Amino acid sequence: MNIFLKKLQKKQETLSPLEQQVLEYIIKHPEEITQSRIHEIAEKIYVSTATISRTSQALGYSGFQEMKYALIRHLEDEQRPVYHPSKNLTQLAERIQRELTQTLQLIQQEALETGAKLLAESQRIEFFGVGSSFSCCFEAARKLTFAGRIADAREDWDELRIVANHLTAKDAAILVSYSGETMLALEYAAILKERKVPIIAIIGSKNTPLEKFASIVFHVEVVNGYYGEIDMSSRIPMHLVLELLILHYIESYVEQ
Structure with a gap:
């Protein structure tokens, strides 16, 4: 698990049970999240789009799109050169x-x-x-x-x-x-x-x-x-x- 996902995981205790369910899916399927629309994710994990939006906000983003964009950026960063000091x-x-x-x-x-x-x-x-x-x-x-x-x-x-x-x-x-x-x-x-x-x-x-x-x-x-x-x-x-x-x-x- 990369550092970005670990940071999201640390916020799990502050979430409601439904929001924890959303976060767990994000952590397990990050690449799928980056390629999906909010209603597609909602249908797969049996929650409302509003719940996904609230989860994104609880994680520090304005909504699902901003959270999704951040996830895309960090997955791309994994492909960038990394040096070991x-x-x-x-x-x-x-x-x-x-x-x-x-x-x-x-x-x-x-x-x-x-x-x-x-x-x-x-x-x-x-x-x-x-x-x-x-x-x-x-x-x-x-x-x-x-x-x-x-x-x-x-x-x-x-x-x-x-x-x-x-x-x-x-x-x-x-x-x-x-x-x-x-x-x-x-x-x-x-x-x-x-x-x-x-x-x-x-x-x-x-x-x-x-x-x-x-x-x-x-x-x-x-x-x-x-x-x-x-x-x-x-x-x-x-x-x-x-x-x-x-x-x-x-x-x-x-x-x-």
């Missing part, structure tokens, strides 16, 4: 080099220029990143502050929500997310989108829910890495994109 410096250097090289190939010059212009024209810049992504945001906000911009990165989840609700179309938001499907990141993005705040998204996976909220999207190449159940995946490619974006802003809009 070690103290071998050569192996570590080779992995990072591959990630950086592939990330650079994904970056479009036009996106960097558009992003730099957005930074220059915005009244304030707020970074949104939770968990391991926060360090990328903190460092980038610090550099923009030294470059003369009003920029901030906040770690508290509730504070991020409040900030999202106060930004306007004259500001800019930069969202950093490895998966592109973190519930908090999607919540903040939805708020920002509703308030017409321009969004730059830096994401470690393609075709994610976060992309539909963004004005500009940068994809980075990150190889999955786990030491046991500890996520050891690198955030260095995200730092690289932010570094290039800030450098483009400084070179184009800051008087030397």
Whole structure:
């Protein structure tokens, strides 16, 4: 059983008996779930579609479709290269080099220029990143502050929500997310989108829910890495994109 399904299983005790039945079926037949519609699953396990929707919500998703999409993404991740962290410096250097090289190939010059212009024209810049992504945001906000911009990165989840609700179309938001499907990141993005705040998204996976909220999207190449159940995946490619974006802003809009 992969880590994603194990995380779902841990929520079993909080579910009702019928919801536990739905979760058990999801865990035993994940690939079937990704290829089925909600009414087809309901007929097979003799529950209502409403029960499946409630189960999906209890697991932290807005509904069956979002849960199904997350499951698809994680099954795809199982097929992606996975490295096993070690103290071998050569192996570590080779992995990072591959990630950086592939990330650079994904970056479009036009996106960097558009992003730099957005930074220059915005009244304030707020970074949104939770968990391991926060360090990328903190460092980038610090550099923009030294470059003369009003920029901030906040770690508290509730504070991020409040900030999202106060930004306007004259500001800019930069969202950093490895998966592109973190519930908090999607919540903040939805708020920002509703308030017409321009969004730059830096994401470690393609075709994610976060992309539909963004004005500009940068994809980075990150190889999955786990030491046991500890996520050891690198955030260095995200730092690289932010570094290039800030450098483009400084070179184009800051008087030397």
